Amino acid sequence: PNSLNLYISDEQQMIELGAVLADSSGLEGVIYLQGDLGAGKTTLSRGLVRSLGYTGAVKSPTYTLVEPYELERGAIYHFDLYRLADPEELEFLGVRDYLSGGALCLIEWPQRGEGWLPAADLEVRIEVSSPGRQLQLLANSPRGEQMLEAVQA
Template identity: 65%
Template sequence: MTERIELKSEDDTIALGYTLAHHCLNYLNQHDDTIIIYLEGELGAGKTTFSRGFLRALGHLGNVKSPTYTLVEPYEFETFSVYHFDLYRLADSEELEFMGIRDYLAKRCICLVEWPQKAGDVLPQPDIKIELLYKQLEREAIIHPLSEKGITIQRG
């Protein structure tokens, strides 16, 4: 069920975030659960741009910046939370334990995780992995649903 999507502009990346956010919201309206989404790609590939579109689709009106120095930025909504993690500067995966990563994952929430490979085996497996790749002057998103939950979300 891997899906490839051409992203010809920043607006396309934001639109992809909007679409997936609505699919996640549909899922959360029917399930009391946690959704884990890994965002992979080189610096500047569009991970934070995707996250901006995702959060705006859910109703967040403020800035969306990459939490590079704080590691996590929480966004509270009426019935759930979104935690945007950026693990680029993570020196040791044990730092996640010290910051209480399990507390974040134990709630009804969506976790957007940039640079998940830095976490070692501390994070659970994702429901969806999105690879954002450079493709000449454009970008490409490859969406991998990696659980039954991920497949359900991808279908909308």
Template identity: 60%
Template sequence: MLSVTEKLCKAVGEAAMLALAAQMAAALSRSGQSGGLIFLEGTLGAGKTTFSRGLIHALGYQGAVKSPTYTLVEDYTCQLGRICHFDLYRLGDPEELEFMGIRDYLDDGVLCLIEWPDKGRGVLPEADLEIRIEDLGDSRELALIARTATGQAWLAAWPEEPAS
């Protein structure tokens, strides 16, 4: 089987970004992999939190999904299990992750979404999947790059049609 290491997608508007997040949720569910690490990279306003919110909702979480900008992490439980959504934008030093117990969050079976992963460089392990979001003004281009076998399994399970 040919391993899939990269996928490019384009989103025009918030609804399209949420549809891509739903496709990611379908891929996660179909892959049979539980837990993993996803890095979301992009400039301010590129859509990292929108994508994360869409993914968390598409995985079955019914409540409000808050941006973890000030709390650093928000924890959710859904059909797939536990999801931890991090925003490291305000992190002063990567070592702060050790103080907050980052290794406990990176447990097997937990899906971790990390915005601004560069702020945790040296402490964070390699991502299973990097999602690089480029703001093109009226649209967004997403590059999904698998870094591990888990990430490759996710991309291989990517549905051709948007999830409904």
């Protein structure tokens, strides 16, 4: 199957899911993170980045739009396009360089960059469902399917 629903009951579980996704991605590809403000997109991103050994703060790059993490095991580029006024601005951010391979790109608010972003290997849709979060994972490529399989294992 290329889609999976799961209930993630707290922040810690969200962080652990991030680690599974990072590992199974091979640190390459594109993950879209969808959901309202406060859904948990950055929390999941933090789990991915921290699983590579990064110990600093991982915040939503709301004003800078992208935060690069270049770590020993590989690179993660974390985008938050919430404040992107015009998708054409993505050209000036050097998105093409980030997306040219050899890195994992996490993109919050991908709908703001529609038409200017590469397709996602995996889409993660998050909804608040107190006390936790209901997630839908959609795989759009073999890499995405590999991530789904790892989550199910």
